[in-house]
Amino acid sequence: MRVSLGASLDDGHRCTAQAQLTRQPQTGGPGAHHHDVLHIPTSYWSLTKEYIWSVTKSQGDVVRVALEVLDEQGAAGVSMRAIAQRLGVRMNSVLWHVKSKSRLDELMADAIVAGVSLDGLPESWRERAAEIMRRYRRALLAHRDGAAVVAGTYASEPATLDTAExxxxxxxxxxxxxxxxxxxxxxxxxFVLGLTQEEQGDPHSLDVGGRAALTRVLPGLTDASFDERFEFGVGKLLA
Known part of the structure; x- marks a missing residue:
């Protein structure tokens, strides 16, 4: 005998699986009673687990795990499949919350910018703007490839808008x-996104090929003092 099992999903779909009902004899010799055993396939429990995960977890849980993958593997390692594997679910469960990779990138970018504290800023407008950019840079540096993730999006999300405001x-x-x-x-x-991407990238040498002007300023072009370059650039823009 087969029994149909189902679980209703919020989107109107229904996942079903066939269960096999078998009759097995009890031990005890001739004339012993039989009892029925319901064998429920593993696929049913797997689908049920997926559904429970989808409705009990949040978008924030997916973004948190995505940032963990980012910090361990870099931007190139972040994928729906990698996040699903980390969570122990199927890709559809991840897509339930973030819809697409581009949407995930936007949410990750905003989560990175959420690391910018806007408390206790200086009164002076120029120093206040400079301090916001210092905190912005620190938030980018707090995550591997953080600047590349943020630069690759146009996120109109709360933390991003609050920082811009x-x-x-x-x-x-x-x-x-x-x-x-x-x-x-x-x-x-x-400026800060570009400088921080360089800081988080692989070091490289610069061969100017004997060009006179570039040769004269080569020590400055290859200077790895990112803190000083940051302060110089922000100072120029706010002068």
């Missing part, structure tokens, strides 16, 4: 016109 507010407090404040915000972000 604080930065633009500082620039407006400094008397910059609206358009100049917006463009200075972009310039600061682009």
């Amino acid at each position: 604080a930065l633009v507010a500082a620039l407006l407090d400094g008397g910059l016109p609206e358009r100049e404040a917006a463009w200075t915000c972009w310039s600061l972000l682009y």
Whole structure:
């Protein structure tokens, strides 16, 4: 005898599996009673586990695990499959929460920027803007390939918008016109993202091929003092 088992899903689908009902004799010789044993296939329990995981876990759980994979394997190692394997579920369960890889990238980027604290900022508009960028850089450096992940997205998410709001507010407090404040915000972000990507990338030598001007400034071009280069660049943009 076969029995159909099912679990209803929130999206209206139903996962089913066939269970085999068999009759087995009890020990005790001739005339012993029989009892029925219901054999439920492993696939049914697997599907049920997937459903329970999908409805009990959150989008934040997926993003947290994605950042763990990022820190261990770098941006190239982050995939839906890698996250699903880490969680012990199928890819569909991950997609239930984040829908696509590009959406996951946006959520990861915002989670990285969420590391920027906006508490206790200086009163001076220029120093306030500089301090926001220092904290922004530290948040990027807190994760392997953090700058590459953030630079590869255009995330209109809470932490990203809150950081931009604080930065633009500082620039407006400094008397910059609206358009100049917006463009200075972009310039600061682009500079820090680019510098931090270089800092997190593989070291490399620079061969200028005998070009006179580049040869003269080569020590400065290859200087690995990223802290000093950061302060110099931000200072120039806020001058």
